[in-house]
Amino acid sequence: MTVIPDAVECVQARDLGAGAGADLPVKDLFERGVKRAIHINEELVPGRDAGDGRCAGRFPAFEAVDCGLRGPWARTGWGDLLIVSGARRVRHVELVTEESDPARPNSASRIMTYAEIELPVHDPKQTGQFAQAAFEHCTGGTDQLVHGVPAVVGFVPSESEPSGVAAAVAFLTPERVDWVVLDGQRPWTNAERHHALAAVAAHLS
Secondary structure (H helix, E strand, O other), X not given: OOOOOOOOOOEEEEEOOOOOOOOOOOOOOOOOOOOEEEEEEEEEEEOOOOOOHHHOOOOXXXXXXXXXXXXXXXXXXXXXXXXXXXXXXXXXXXXXXXXXXXXXXXXXXXXXXXXXXXXXXXXXXXXXXXXXXXXXXXXXXXXXXXXOEEEEEEEEEOOOOOOOEEEEEEEEOOOEEEEEEEEEOOOOOHHHHHHHHHHHHHHHO
């Protein structure tokens, strides 16, 4: 993808906060009683110069994406994806549970990364098709219905899990594309994964 010039405001980013009352796009991602902290909670929207030709970019062929990244497989990240997709908004959130043994800090933490791309009407840039093809290519993903929502389910490189991989899901609807990565110091149980993905699917339905 084209690198966005620093001097041009193609994207406007806003930190939505990390306090207990911070707004999150999806509620109840973790089971009752699980404490969690917000590490990232940002909103990206088109900047004042988003229509400037210097902000223009295009999706690469899915075979050329950098699969070493966890997503969105765009070298300059979520801001560039916002521009090339023509999205109205991107929400990017990272949550970390606080389940560790006090004697072993972070030993049992789970990490959930969530990114929501709000697509323009009719998705003229075919962001959904790019996301599906890239996800299938990079994660070994398979097309499935996840709690009734079309999705691709696969694995991406883990940033902390000993096995080296983390479960990932791309939810695909006409209005939005959502990335979910379930990572952490320990694997998620089937029940934990079911709970989190059901919450995302309910938000999209």
